[in-house]
Amino acid sequence: MSYKLRVEALQAWYGQHQVLKGISMPIRANTITAVIGPSGCGKSTFIRCLNRMHEVVPGTRVAGRVWLDGRNIYNGINAVEVRRRVGMVFQTPNIFPAMSIFQNVVAGLYLNGIRGRRQLQERAENCLQQAGLWEEVRDRLHDTAAGLSSGQLQRLCIARALAVEPEILLMDEPCSALDPIASIRIEELMRELKASYTIILVTHNMQQAARVSDYTAYLCDGELVEYESTPEVFIRPKDSRTENYITGRGADTRPL
Numbered sequence: 001m002s003y004k005l006r007v008e009a010l011q012a013w014y015g016q017h018q019v020l021k022g023i024s025m026p027i028r029a030n031t032i033t034a035v036i037g038p039s040g041c042g043k044s045t046f047i048r049c050l051n052r053m054h055e056v057v058p059g060t061r062v063a064g065r066v067w068l069d070g071r072n073i074y075n076g077i078n079a080v081e082v083r084r085r086v087g088m089v090f091q092t093p094n095i096f097p098a099m100s101i102f103q104n105v106v107a108g109l110y111l112n113g114i115r116g117r118r119q120l121q122e123r124a125e126n127c128l129q130q131a132g133l134w135e136e137v138r139d140r141l142h143d144t145a146a147g148l149s150s151g152q153l154q155r156l157c158i159a160r161a162l163a164v165e166p167e168i169l170l171m172d173e174p175c176s177a178l179d180p181i182a183s184i185r186i187e188e189l190m191r192e193l194k195a196s197y198t199i200i201l202v203t204h205n206m207q208q209a210a211r212v213s214d215y216t217a218y219l220c221d222g223e224l225v226e227y228e229s230t231p232e233v234f235i236r237p238k239d240s241r242t243e244n245y246i247t248g249r250g251a252d253t254r255p256l
């Protein structure tokens, strides 16, 4: 199995505050990697460094290398290309409420200059199908997205992320605003999507990490403590800090 991303000695700062302290991890193509760890340990910062979103915050700095298919995203690829290839889905569905469902899905394509009605329609249908939302919205594509449930909105955000044809999807606690049924639907979707995409999932939900991911990385205070296949991490953690965290003896294991 090939590596899609190789993170090498990654460090990140907000001003003088060093948040990531030298993380190295290779990430295999077509897998789901869960990133877990106590609140504030740097999970979101870590994934934001994988598509150069960290640098949009003023005063931040990154050092190290992130190889995407063998090219360092911090040297020689422009940030716009990186963000197209490495898409992101956030904790709270960030739709454009005044725009229609269709317009939300194709917003990124439109910004990239794609205007052909037929092409946009085909891409919207395809992405809504991949995101498991097509059947629920096909008759109201031109209604505003504001009428959708929170689970549907999150699937709409996934459809929008897929529309620009990324290779990697970064998902930052995508289910934390959803009820259990909507969360399970997103987990099923992740399993389907990994056939075509490489997924990196930040989650506080240990059961979710155990259910859905192939590999789990445990971060603590900006360091990578453990990174193994998910069954290894959950059944035989090597480091006592990992064990304490996943068994709930850590300082911050949030309930389901």
Ligand SMILES: Nc1ncnc2c1ncn2[C@@H]1O[C@H](COP(=O)(O)OP(=O)(O)OP(=O)(O)O)[C@@H](O)[C@H]1O
Pocket: 014, 019, 037, 038, 039, 040, 041, 042, 043, 044, 045, 046, 057
């Ligand atoms: N925009 C910012 N400016 C300054 N410091 C920040 C900023 N965003 C995050 N930090 C700090 O960086 C550290 C890591 O934050 P980050 O959000 O990456 O952690 P996290 O593990 O994702 O946390 P959580 O689980 O609570 O979402 C924290 O100390 C946080 O306060």
